[in-house]
Amino acid sequence: MKALIVSDSHGLTMELQILKDRHQHEVDIMLHCGDSELAITSKEMSGFSGVRGNCDYDSNYPNDMPIPFGGKQILLTHGHLYNVKMTLMNLRYRAEEVGANIVCFGHSHIADAELIDNILFINPGSIRLPKMRKERTYAILEIINNEAIVTYYDLDGNSVDQLTLRTSL
Numbered sequence: 001m002k003a004l005i006v007s008d009s010h011g012l013t014m015e016l017q018i019l020k021d022r023h024q025h026e027v028d029i030m031l032h033c034g035d036s037e038l039a040i041t042s043k044e045m046s047g048f049s050g051v052r053g054n055c056d057y058d059s060n061y062p063n064d065m066p067i068p069f070g071g072k073q074i075l076l077t078h079g080h081l082y083n084v085k086m087t088l089m090n091l092r093y094r095a096e097e098v099g100a101n102i103v104c105f106g107h108s109h110i111a112d113a114e115l116i117d118n119i120l121f122i123n124p125g126s127i128r129l130p131k132m133r134k135e136r137t138y139a140i141l142e143i144i145n146n147e148a149i150v151t152y153y154d155l156d157g158n159s160v161d162q163l164t165l166r167t168s169l
Helices: 014-023 089-098
Strands: 002-006 029-032 048-050 064-069 072-077 102-104 112-116 119-123 137-144 147-154 165-168
Touching: 002 014, 014 029, 029 064, 064 089, 072 089, 089 102, 089 119, 112 165, 119 147
Parallel strands: 002 029, 029 048, 072 102, 102 119
Antiparallel strands: 002 137, 064 072, 112 119, 137 147, 147 165
């Protein structure tokens, strides 16, 4: 199974449509980790499961969303309510509460994936305002049996190989 993961698009519309057009037929689910700054009913957000970030004013977005995926459980959240710019500990506790093996979050605009205490944390970075890298990034998570492969791409669809993570779940 494959998931497209994007975050912190901050009002971009054409770019979200490009990602949908590029990947919608190869992924099983499309996730937006918040700060789209778009209405949940917008054309650009159709097809995405999305959550509310600190810059989202549409209260129809949930703060968190548990999603079953490939025999695993994803916790989709923005991260601002868990202080992710300082620590992932609060987010780890929330993942444990909902039984999540994978957490997809944004807020910091820093692309990274790491396994902590058998929980895979994925931040796709930002397709508008990246931090710590020049590339505007998003990620694709693939689950094959008990292996997770997180591949990052720039907005043009080129893989950012330095960020790729393969790990057992």
